[in-house]
Amino acid sequence: MPHRWGMAVDLDRCTGCGACVTACHAENNIQTVGDREAARGRAMHWIRVERYWEGEFPDVRVKFRPVMCQQCDAAPCEPVCPTYASHHNEEGLNAQVYNRCIGTRYCANACPYNVRFFDFFNPKWDKPLQMQLNPDVSIREVGVMEKCTFCVQRIHAAEIQADAEKRPLKDGEIKPACAQACAPNAIVFGDLNDPESEVSRLSRSPRGSKLLDDLGTLPKVTYLSRQEV
Amino acid sequence: MAVYALFPTPDAAQRAVNKLRSSGVANRDIVVISSEPYEEYEFSHRDKHTWMFWIAGAGGVLGFLFGTFLTSFTERAWPIPTGGMPIVAWWPNIVVMFELTFLGAILSAVATLVVSAGLGRRRPNLYDPEVIDGQILVGVPRSSVSADIVKRALAAIEGARLKTI
Amino acid sequence: MSEPRHERMTSDLLRPLERTSWRFYTLVIVLGAIVATGLGTWAYQMYNGFGVSGITWPIFWAFYITNFVFWIGISHAGTLISAILRLVNARWRRPVTRCAEVITAFALMIGAMFPIIHLGRPWLFFWLLPYPSSRRIWPNFRSPLVWDFFAISTYLTGSVLFLFLPMIPDFALVRDRSTGFRRKAYGVLALGWSGTTRQWHRLESAMQIMAIAIIPVAVSVHTIVSFDFSMAPVPMWHSTIFGPYFVAGAIFSGIAALIIAMAALRKFLHLEAYLHTLHFENLGKLLLMMSLLWGYFVFAERLTTWYGNEASEMAVLNVTQRGSFAPLYWTMVVCNFIVPLSILSFKRLRTIAGCVTASFGVLIGMWLERFLIVVPSLGHKYLPNSWGQYRPRPVEILITIATFAAMSLLYVLFSKFVPIISIWELKVGEHPVHEASPAPNRRPEPLFQSEP
Numbered sequence: 030m031p032h033r034w035g036m037a038v039d040l041d042r043c044t045g046c047g048a049c050v051t052a053c054h055a056e057n058n059i060q061t062v063g064d065r066e067a068a069r070g071r072a073m074h075w076i077r078v079e080r081y082w083e084g085e086f087p088d089v090r091v092k093f094r095p096v097m098c099q100q101c102d103a104a105p106c107e108p109v110c111p112t113y114a115s116h117h118n119e120e121g122l123n124a125q126v127y128n129r130c131i132g133t134r135y136c137a138n139a140c141p142y143n144v145r146f147f148d149f150f151n152p153k154w155d156k157p158l159q160m161q162l163n164p165d166v167s168i169r170e171v172g173v174m175e176k177c178t179f180c181v182q183r184i185h186a187a188e189i190q191a192d193a194e195k196r197p198l199k200d201g202e203i204k205p206a207c208a209q210a211c212a213p214n215a216i217v218f219g220d221l222n223d224p225e226s227e228v229s230r231l232s233r234s235p236r237g238s239k240l241l242d243d244l245g246t247l248p249k250v251t252y253l254s255r256q257e258v
Numbered sequence: 259m260a261v262y263a264l265f266p267t268p269d270a271a272q273r274a275v276n277k278l279r280s281s282g283v284a285n286r287d288i289v290v291i292s293s294e295p296y297e298e299y300e301f302s303h304r305d306k307h308t309w310m311f312w313i314a315g316a317g318g319v320l321g322f323l324f325g326t327f328l329t330s331f332t333e334r335a336w337p338i339p340t341g342g343m344p345i346v347a348w349w350p351n352i353v354v355m356f357e358l359t360f361l362g363a364i365l366s367a368v369a370t371l372v373v374s375a376g377l378g379r380r381r382p383n384l385y386d387p388e389v390i391d392g393q394i395l396v397g398v399p400r401s402s403v404s405a406d407i408v409k410r411a412l413a414a415i416e417g418a419r420l421k422t423i
Numbered sequence: 424m425s426e427p428r429h430e431r432m433t434s435d436l437l438r439p440l441e442r443t444s445w446r447f448y449t450l451v452i453v454l455g456a457i458v459a460t461g462l463g464t465w466a467y468q469m470y471n472g473f474g475v476s477g478i479t480w481p482i483f484w485a486f487y488i489t490n491f492v493f494w495i496g497i498s499h500a501g502t503l504i505s506a507i508l509r510l511v512n513a514r515w516r517r518p519v520t521r522c523a524e525v526i527t528a529f530a531l532m533i534g535a536m537f538p539i540i541h542l543g544r545p546w547l548f549f550w551l552l553p554y555p556s557s558r559r560i561w562p563n564f565r566s567p568l569v570w571d572f573f574a575i576s577t578y579l580t581g582s583v584l585f586l587f588l589p590m591i592p593d594f595a596l597v598r599d600r601s602t603g604f605r606r607k608a609y610g611v612l613a614l615g616w617s618g619t620t621r622q623w624h625r626l627e628s629a630m631q632i633m634a635i636a637i638i639p640v641a642v643s644v645h646t647i648v649s650f651d652f653s654m655a656p657v658p659m660w661h662s663t664i665f666g667p668y669f670v671a672g673a674i675f676s677g678i679a680a681l682i683i684a685m686a687a688l689r690k691f692l693h694l695e696a697y698l699h700t701l702h703f704e705n706l707g708k709l710l711l712m713m714s715l716l717w718g719y720f721v722f723a724e725r726l727t728t729w730y731g732n733e734a735s736e737m738a739v740l741n742v743t744q745r746g747s748f749a750p751l752y753w754t755m756v757v758c759n760f761i762v763p764l765s766i767l768s769f770k771r772l773r774t775i776a777g778c779v780t781a782s783f784g785v786l787i788g789m790w791l792e793r794f795l796i797v798v799p800s801l802g803h804k805y806l807p808n809s810w811g812q813y814r815p816r817p818v819e820i821l822i823t824i825a826t827f828a829a830m831s832l833l834y835v836l837f838s839k840f841v842p843i844i845s846i847w848e849l850k851v852g853e854h855p856v857h858e859a860s861p862a863p864n865r866r867p868e869p870l871f872q873s874e875p
Contacts, residue, residue: 070479107340108565132543134483139655143809149474172543295623305621332561371629377614
């Protein structure tokens with residue numbers, strides 16, 4: 030049975046600490062664009078924590094929602110890419126092939142979640158910060174699109190290891206950087222094709238909902254939150 | 259030796275063509291050259307029959323078939339799923355097929371024009387630069403009828419200026 | 424026919440080719456400098472990275488795509504005037520067809536540059552061509568951008584051929600009046616044309632086929648350009664009206680560009696005897712009709728959106744009509760609708776100057792319309808947390824200005840080397856009327872008007 034990777038994010042556990050964002054940057058060699066470019070709105074947070082305020086002072090409540098690529102099964106970003114750089118792979122992930130991307134940015138416009146990012150400049154790391162780069166992840170040059178891959182390098186590494194050891198993958202063996210860094214374990218990753226996995230169980234929860242699911246994108250991230258009556 | 263005459267008006271040219279025909283020159287041996295088309299006159303209707311419209315239609319069909327082949331073959335050659343759409347997606351393919359149909363029609367019409375009008379050939383067989391001043395050239399490049407008969411026929415129309423090459 | 428008139432016509436229309444004034448050189452140098460600046464700016468953008476533009480997350484398309492749609496829209500002028508009027512045998516079209524077809528060809532060339540300029544890696548644009556590559560991958564035919572490639576290539580090929588074919592007899596004319604190098608050069612372009620009845624017939628048949636074929640292509644081109652927007656799930660993009668709306672807008676802006684080009688030619692090349700007020704009157708009426716049609720489409724789209732009351736679409740509607748884009752939006756309405764209607768509805772105001780004023784307004788309004796379709800929707804998609812602002816930067820503004828200069832430069836150069844009014848077609852227009860249902864005593868339309 031092929032894998033079908035999905036995620037469940039528990040909004041009632043999320044504290045908005047942002048460790049997932051930092052971990053993602055570190056794991057995936059995302060460029061830090063600098064303060065001027067960030068002020069222009071060009072920060073590239075493959076996972077971002079959206080913050081919502083509710084109510085009037087002193088009864089203010091804050092809600093957090095980490096948003097990353099939803100790896101939609103009917104992804105609107107895929108048919109519009111002229112070079113097949115954005116396509117669907119056999120494990121249900123929306124794959125972005127940097128080498129095929131010519132930077133039309135159509136995929137980013139089509140994405141209703143705004144989770145796709147464009148490399149406006151060539152990345153630069155002042156020495157010795159380049160030593161921290163992850164050798165398993167390629168550096169993207171100027172002009173290509175990038176986005177959350179569910180840490181596909183970790184998925185592949187675990188699959189190769191399990192293959193070598195001639196055993197199936199265990200649930201919880203693969204942890205993307207955001208899931209690994211999350212202290213309250215709000216982010217859960219796993220195989221949706223395995224009905225016993227934790228992510229499958231959570232996606233069936235009555236607290237579960239999908240982001241913008243009325244658009245028909247069939248996202249694979251389930252958000253869990255206490256439904257207020 | 260080619261014989262021709264220049265006429266100042268298309269009426270004179272028409273009379274010259276009629277005279278040449280009655281002198282025994284075959285219709286297809288008569289050449290009429292002008293700086294503008296005279297669709298109202300019979301001498302323009304001699305070459306009317308053309309396959310161009312059919313060829314353009316055939317070109318369109320070829321373009322359509324090529325478009326169908328290009329899209330469905332390449333989509334099947336390395337099937338890459340995108341957005342939950344089928345591998346051979348006919349709705350988008352129709353767009354490309356439509357464009358290539360018309361491209362085929364246009365290119366075959368132009369190709370037919372180039373070939374049948376003899377464009378691109380180094381040297382036209384029969385020509386006189388006075389044509390651009392509004393004169394109409396009626397001539398016989400080569401024919402089974404003798405040159406004298408042709409000359410006499412052309413000279414019979416008033417306003418003719420006879421020349422030979 | 425009337426030889427002195429034909430002589431006068433030929434010498435009038437060939438005068439720009441035969442005589443050059445200092446004004447021509449000045450114009451070419453100034454426009455050339457602006458175009459060179461634009462090219463340099465593009466090189467600067469390619470070298471330093473796309474970040475030098477104003478594009479940002481989430482507004483990933485802005486000025487360049489606006490310009491792309493705008494110029495492709497302008498290119499519909501030629502098809503409408505040349506092809507459609509040719510097919511319905513409108514006699515007043517004869518001096519206007521080549522002016523219009525030139526606009527089409529050059530506007531398409533300029534418009535087709537923009538999909539390359541706006542790429543993140545423009546040196547790889549050829550990956551949109553379907554060729555058997557060593558990577559064994561083909562373009563994605565499901566993508567509207569690939570449709571754009573096919574549509575624009577077909578339309579460009581068709582338009583260039585449609586422009587070139589009736590130029591052949593005029594090239595032969597210039598060839599026979601020239602000597603030396605000019606004679607050889609125009610001889611090559613004339614493809615050995617002599618003017619036999621057979622050649623005339625084939626040429627007219629080919630023109631007929633092209634006129635019939637180019638109209639569906641033109642309609643499909645701007646529909647496919649509109650599909651770039653309507654195929655994406657973006658609020659106020661995903662609308663079924665976009666196809667016809669864009670085609671109507673394209674014809675609208677095309678006629679405006681044509682009126683301006685014709686007025687400029689009439690003034691600078693002293694073509695008052697050939698481009699009459701009647702031509703401007705007729706084009707002015709067409710412009711009025713297109714303005715009403717444009718207003719109709721905008722109203723239909725906005726009313727449907729307003730009734731639908733869907734939160735994301737209403738956000739975009741409000742930001743254009745009442746929010747930060749309101750000044751641009753209402754300027755667009757005034758330029759596209761109120762000004763043309765006020766000027767062109769009244770015969771007394773439908774003079775050449777009136778038509779040109781309305782046309783300038785329409786060009787500004789249509790550029791704003793493209794901008795207001797692209798940017799507000801991208802800045803206000805479904806998740807308000809990721810809404811954004813766009814501000815153009817010098818790179819984009821310079822390149823935009825350079826394209827207007829490029830269009831003018833190409834037009835000026837063309838009118839220097841090719842007669843801008845088709846001489847043989849004009850001569851044919853003087854023949855006695857010989858239509859399918861001829862009116863008995865119809866006088867052919869005079870080519871000259873004694874008053875300017």
